[in-house]
Amino acid sequence: MSFLLGHFNYLIVVFLMMGGLWITFSSRNYIKRMIGLALFQTSVGLFYISLGKVAGGTAAIVLDKTSKAGEALNAHLSPDYVARAGVDGVVYSNPLPHVLILTAIVVGVATLAVGLAIAVRVREAYGTVEAGEIAELDRTEAGPRA
Amino acid sequence: MPSFATPLDANTIVDIALLAMLAVIVVAVARTRSLLTAIILTSVYSFISAVWLVVMDAADVSFTEAVVGAGVSTIIALGAILLTRSECSRIPWRETLLPLLLVTVTGGLLVYAALDLPSLGDPSAPANIYVGRLYLQHAEHDIGTPNIVTAVLSSYRGFDTLGETTVIFAAGLGVALLLGFGERALQDTPRPSMAKMAESGQHVVLRVSAKMLIPMISIYAFYVQFHGDLGPGGGFQAGVIMAVAIILHALVFGLQETMESIPPQLARGLSAFGVLLYAGVGVVNLTNGGNFLDYDHLFPRIFEEGLPDSHLVGGHHIWGQHFGILAIELGVFLTVASTMVTIFYAFAGRAPDLSPHGEG
Numbered sequence: 001m002s003f004l005l006g007h008f009n010y011l012i013v014v015f016l017m018m019g020g021l022w023i024t025f026s027s028r029n030y031i032k033r034m035i036g037l038a039l040f041q042t043s044v045g046l047f048y049i050s051l052g053k054v055a056g057g058t059a060a061i062v063l064d065k066t067s068k069a070g071e072a073l074n075a076h077l078s079p080d081y082v083a084r085a086g087v088d089g090v091v092y093s094n095p096l097p098h099v100l101i102l103t104a105i106v107v108g109v110a111t112l113a114v115g116l117a118i119a120v121r122v123r124e125a126y127g128t129v130e131a132g133e134i135a136e137l138d139r140t141e142a143g144p145r146a
Numbered sequence: 147m148p149s150f151a152t153p154l155d156a157n158t159i160v161d162i163a164l165l166a167m168l169a170v171i172v173v174a175v176a177r178t179r180s181l182l183t184a185i186i187l188t189s190v191y192s193f194i195s196a197v198w199l200v201v202m203d204a205a206d207v208s209f210t211e212a213v214v215g216a217g218v219s220t221i222i223a224l225g226a227i228l229l230t231r232s233e234c235s236r237i238p239w240r241e242t243l244l245p246l247l248l249v250t251v252t253g254g255l256l257v258y259a260a261l262d263l264p265s266l267g268d269p270s271a272p273a274n275i276y277v278g279r280l281y282l283q284h285a286e287h288d289i290g291t292p293n294i295v296t297a298v299l300s301s302y303r304g305f306d307t308l309g310e311t312t313v314i315f316a317a318g319l320g321v322a323l324l325l326g327f328g329e330r331a332l333q334d335t336p337r338p339s340m341a342k343m344a345e346s347g348q349h350v351v352l353r354v355s356a357k358m359l360i361p362m363i364s365i366y367a368f369y370v371q372f373h374g375d376l377g378p379g380g381g382f383q384a385g386v387i388m389a390v391a392i393i394l395h396a397l398v399f400g401l402q403e404t405m406e407s408i409p410p411q412l413a414r415g416l417s418a419f420g421v422l423l424y425a426g427v428g429v430v431n432l433t434n435g436g437n438f439l440d441y442d443h444l445f446p447r448i449f450e451e452g453l454p455d456s457h458l459v460g461g462h463h464i465w466g467q468h469f470g471i472l473a474i475e476l477g478v479f480l481t482v483a484s485t486m487v488t489i490f491y492a493f494a495g496r497a498p499d500l501s502p503h504g505e506g
Contacts, residue, residue, distance in 0.1 A: 006152040006265025012165040014260060018253040019172035025245035029234030031227055035184050038219070039172060042195060045211075046168075049202045054274055055153060055267030059205040060282065061377060062292040085269030087282040093203035094278035095294040099303060102295065103310040105210045106382045106482060109219045110317030113489045116226035117324040120496065123230040130235050 009050040016043035030119040030129040034112060041108050045101040052094035054085055060098065065089035150268040157201060158266070164198040181232045182224075189220040205378035206295045209370075213386040218486055221393060225493035289467045291375040299380065300471045300478075304439040307474070308424050311481050315421050318414075318485035321492045327410040328495020331401045349398065356398040363391040371479055375468075381475035385482025392483075393490050401494050410491050413484040420481030427473045441470025 020043060023036030056077045063070050070090055074082055077091065085091045123129050125144035126137055137144075152158060171191045175184045192215025199208035264271035281298050289297040299307055367387040374380035396404035428439040436443025444466040453463065 002151040003265075005154060005158060006268075007260060007263065008162055009165065009266050010260035010263055011257060012169055014253055014256045015169050016172050017256070018249045019169075019176055021252065022245055022249045023176050025248060026237055026242050027234060028237060029181070031181050031223070031230060032184060032234050034226075035175065035181075035188055035223070038188065039175065039191070042191070042215070045207070046165075046195065046198075049199060049204050049207065050266060051263075051271065051273045052204075052278065053202050053267050054269045055150075055157075057203055057267075057269075059203045059378070060294040061205070062286050062294065081269075087279065091269070092282050092294075094274045095281055095298055096278040097273070098204045098207050098295050099298045101204070102207045102210050102299065102380075102382060103307060105207070105214050106386065107310050107313050107317075109214045109222070110314045110485065110489070112219055113222050113493075114317050114320045114324070116222060117321045117492065120226055120229045120493070121324050129230045132235070 010047070013043050013047045013050065016046065019043075028131045030122060030131070031116065034115045034119065037115070038108065038112055041104070045104060048097040048101050052097035054091055054093045056081065057085070057091040057093040060092045060095035063090050150265055150270065152265045152267050160201050161198065161266075164194055164201065167194050168198070179234055179236065181227045181234060185220060185223045185227065188223070189216050192216040192219070206293075206380065206383070209378050209383045210386070213383060213390060217390050218386055218393070218490075222489060222493060225490070225496075229493065229496055289471070290464060291467075291471065293375055293377060293379075295378075296374050296380050296471065296475075300474050301439075301441060301467060304428075304441075304474060307478070308421075308428070308439065311424055311478050312421055314485050315417055315481050318417055318488045321489045322414065325492040325496050327414060327488065328401070328405065328491030329410065331491075331495040332405060352398050356394055360391050360395055363387060363394070367391065367483075371475065372472075374475060375471060381478030382482055385479045386486060388479070388483040389486030389490070392487050396490065396494060401491070405491070408487065410488065410495075413487045413491065416480045416484035417488055420477040420479070420484065422477075423480065424474045424477035427470055427477070431470075439470075439474075441466045444470045 017040055020036045020038075020040030024033050024040065025036075027033050027036065056073075058073055063073070065071070065074065065088065073090065082089060082091055119129050122134070126134050128134060128137075168191060171187050171194070175187050175191075178184050178187070192211055196208045196212040196216065199205075199211055264273075268274070281294055281302065285294045285297040285302075286292060289301045291297045367384045370379035370387060371381060371384035374384070392404060392408055395407075427441070427444070431440050431443045432438055434443040434446050442463075445463050450463045
């Protein structure tokens, strides 16, 4: 039971990742494929953030342990645990995955926009964004319009 | 090393509930054939994951996900289906067999690998004890910013962030090359101006509320920008929030009105200038004898002579890190905000070109 509790996040991450992969693989529509890729990408973010979580921790913004917030945070943690897991008497979650994923999200939307822009140009050239119909147009030598 | 079991506390219960919602949404996105539904569901997905990120103590990331995932990327995706189509074709069941096999096998292997991972929240997990812990211990002394995410993002790993800013700039450039800068909207026959809209009483509620919201969103963007050292926030989040304010203006008052106040030329110029500013700060450090993007050397040695010890950190002026981070965050802000606006202009400006051929 406690093993499942500790690994539930990873199972969901795998499910979300495979969901994104499934959408990307099985769809014939380019826009739907881009949505699948975006979901796939967010699942990687969820994985990194899950790894960086420290139980009983707080956001990585330096806090004085004698302040009101610091005392409230430490009230339900054993002093032994705080000494082992904390820095200067306060337990923080790992900030490094946060940094990596923060920038990845913004880069993700920029690259998603490039993918969608290509889909728009494909639609203007072929009149469709369905992979099957585009292959059909190429085969019948109708080809792209522009 | 003491063994660790994830406690069943309120945090874990909320975590499980939110992740279960995400799983349900992914299934719904996979099943729907309407792209509009899929995009709105993805927006909901982003919003729920933003809440989940707060539970995971990732306040900065949550911020970014809320504005980017639920805001900008939804608008861009909606613009894309406006220019393409909003339904996708039915997939014959035979063609789903191979993807299903691949997904099942890959998923099985990943689950097998995931069983070896440390439990959620383990403080002695390898990811949490080496460099992440070092940053927590030293960031406030080295950099002087309470928000360690900002310290790592803009100082320790400043080179990394420069690369990411450049990627965003390059992506904006790519979209502009593919779709143009939205200049077709300006050539189009003029739409009703704001004065005419006011006379005819169109969209009164929308216009009044947008006029109240836009200044507040902009001020909030600046707050997030300059408060990024102390609390959650920074150039990435502030840039996207600023872009949202501009996009809201365009959605309510029309693209041409917005393009008059913020011309596409200005947006693309600032997009490049942001990267230049970021890299320029690095070069200033080089000329003062430091390493690239080592803000301890932002000011020449001559300013540091004769200062009392209380003004120095590691033999360097304490302001170097402060002003260095301020400058590069401004560069990130300019690039992110103007790239998002450029991308929006490119998609929205293409709309008048909705060609008669195809099913438009």
